[in-house]
Amino acid sequence: MAVEQKNSMSALATKICNQINSVFSNQSTQLPTNALSVIVQEIDAIASKKCHVFIYGVGREGLMLKAFCMRLAHLGLSAHCVGDMTTPPISSSDLLIVSAGPGGFSTVDAICGIARSNGARILVITAQPETGSAVKYATSVAFLPAQTMANDDDQNSQSSLLPMGSVYEGALFVLFEMVVFKLTQILAQTPEAVRSRHTNLE
DSSP: OHHHHHHHHHHHHHHHHHHHHHHHHTHHHHOSSOHHHHHHHHHHHHHHHTOEEEEEOOHHHHHHHHHHHHHHHHTTOEEEETTOTTOOOOOTTOEEEEEOTTSOOHHHHHHHHHHHHTTOEEEEEESOTTTOSGGGGOSEEEEOOOOOTTSTTSGGGGGOSSOTTHHHHHHHHHHHHHHHHHHHHHTTOOHHHHHHTSOOOO
16 A cells, blocks of 8 residues: 555656646747746856845745745855845846746736836746736846746646646746756855855754
8 A cells, every 4th residue: 555655646746747847848949048047147147246136926936936045045145035124225236036927916016116226137037928017127038938827727727737826836946946056056166165054043
């Protein structure tokens, strides 16, 4: 019984991972530059100027972005989640990274508007680059062609294992891990240096 349960869990996990992997399999046919290279280039440019990176997202997207912000801090970057009490003001030398899977949210749009009025660069990650409201604020766009709540009721999504925006949110986690991997190499960060920046107040 235990073996059957393990095999069942493994099969289900494989199906879910394959569904998330399909998001990245489609990347090469969608745009000349993929989401990974766009994000890495934007953050590398900020790191070389020793400026701030600001992160914002709502709901489960926001949770993925907070985890990403934590890793950026571990890499030695001045990374801040919008809304934290210690978040500094944004300026023209800084970068705001937001996620708007379905294309836009009122809070994301408002925060992008403030960042833009202060001259900051704005990187928008989205599955709806052509119709989304957040893209009009963007200086660069990272297209992640995954199912969100904007299209979770279409025919192709009805057979999906993951509900609503879970495919997009899972893809965000994987994408950010790839970004961290690339930045670790670009910024010449050793495992010891990264670990040394992890909090010890736990």
